[in-house]
Amino acid sequence: MSAIAMPLLQVRELVKRFPLKGGMFARGGGVVHAVDGVSFGVDRGETLGIVGESGCGKSTTARLLVRLIDPDDGRVLLEGREIGHPGGMPVNEARRAMQMVFQDSFASLNPRLTVEASIAFGPRVHGVADADARGRAHDLLRKVGLEPGRFAARYPHELSGGQRQRVNIARALALAPQVVILDEAVSALDKSVEAQVLNLLLDLKADLGLTYIFISHDLNVVQYVSDRVMVMYLGKVVEIGPVGRIYADAAHPYTKALLSAMPTMDPAHRTQAPPLAGDPPNPIDPPSGCRFRTRCPFAEDLCAAREPVLGETEAGHRVACHMANAGSGHSKAPPLARAA
């Protein structure tokens, strides 16, 4: 599978801050650290799941990748070429190679355009002739399981939610992207429709050799589709690793708390107490040191003083917690000898 060692997509120290607008007379308000030094890589053909609470920076990360918003700092490399950097990859080429599917299937389709016109819009913008663009739209409709003869000339309000999301997927695929970012793409669908769309996504991935970044708050769905999982908290990556490792043996207390909050089918294993109390801290003024320490049951003085680095505990499994890093000084940290 891996002919080249280099990941398809590399994200390095990505930063996005949103200044708070306080109106004309209230300058110098706070800054929201939406994404604060996020780094990760995505290999060709894999699915990276991104999970986290609302407001942790999942969607901002997605929008930064396709340059719907410009990052304040950091680099994004696609096929080793830095996006938006002179000598790297132009932003427009990157947008073509990375497409997004949004959560709200209705808002993400223009109500005045037919399904066919919506899908053909992207190719047309990139100079594909009208007839070819329409032909491509029909092919894609067939691929996402919608009969073009019946659906091509319809308007979004004439479709069901699942059908609309299939159209959105077709639209994202119209530019033949390498990476598709699915931002809560199935979250708004009924469970039965959700399963159908998920399976469609998996089929398309196998057929077209796609790479997915799958953003969701639904841990079950992420477990089902992902090869690797990245957990975010307050604009930072707290843990990233293979899906099996994360779900079986999470190292970060936040990941553990998230997973223990996962609804289970087994009545004998229902969680008794809410594992995490309260809301995440204010991202305008995040806690010093480890950002999770205010809600962490194992927090020590060290956690407030020093920010944990995203250290590798095992091959491919990285955790940003003092408890997982040998020799960090935390009372629960493994002894230093093991690391050597």
Add this chain to the structure above:
Amino acid sequence: MSAVTFERGAPGAAPARTQGYWGGVFRRLRRDKVALACAFILLAILLMAIFAPLVAPADPAKASILKRLLPIGSPGHLLGTDELGRDMLTRLIYGGRLSLLMGISPVVFALVIGSLLGIVAGFVGGRVNTAIMRTIDVFFAFPSVLLAVAISGALGAGIANALIALTIVFIPPIARVAESVTTQVRGLDFVEAARASGAGSWTIIRVHILGNVLGPIFVYATSLVSVSMILASGLSFLGLGTKPPDAEWGLMLNTLRTAIYTQPWVAALPGAMIFIVSIGFNLFSDGLRSAMDVQR
């Protein structure tokens, strides 16, 4: 066809019904009796004004001292005569030309300029938005009648100046509506998706913004036609619009004012025309609004 054929989330088994958005609007409008009647009346008045020389029974300028202020239903003068003995029916038909021109054209000009300003302000946002919208807010500080009178007074009496004055009066409200609708649409995911597919701003405005924005602006502008007619009549009434020999409803209302005690019904006729046309445009725009409003 049955009553409901256009529903949201059509079931998968439904046959392909390929009806455009405007097709649906037109079909719903056709079912609206009030709007349809209004459209019919407005069309009739418009056609009569356009073909006035063919329709009118007499010469609008031919005066006669002997036939001054005849009542409605006089032989040879169906709607009586005015204070100079001119045929009222003829003058009402000819008056429609100027009155409709003064009612519709300022709104059309303001529609073009105001939408352009509003869409640019809404789409670009930030400082551009602030610059455009704050400038427009300045005009909002004045009541529209006062503004129209002030501008046409400053420019001098005459039809062209009155048109300019009215256009300036209507740009701010239209720009405001255009800006708010554009801001709303711009935030929707399909615009983001279009940007993510690499489309430039003008392409996005042309394909994705205009179609979703022009409808509400158009409906609003339709309702302004009646306001424009009333303002135009007001300007003529004050002597700032049309000059006396010409027939125009507002001016006729003004000159017949002196006859209100001798021939009240004749004197009220131009006012009645203004009323009918204004009400017609208002009800029609209401119908248009509800016909366009089905899918959300």
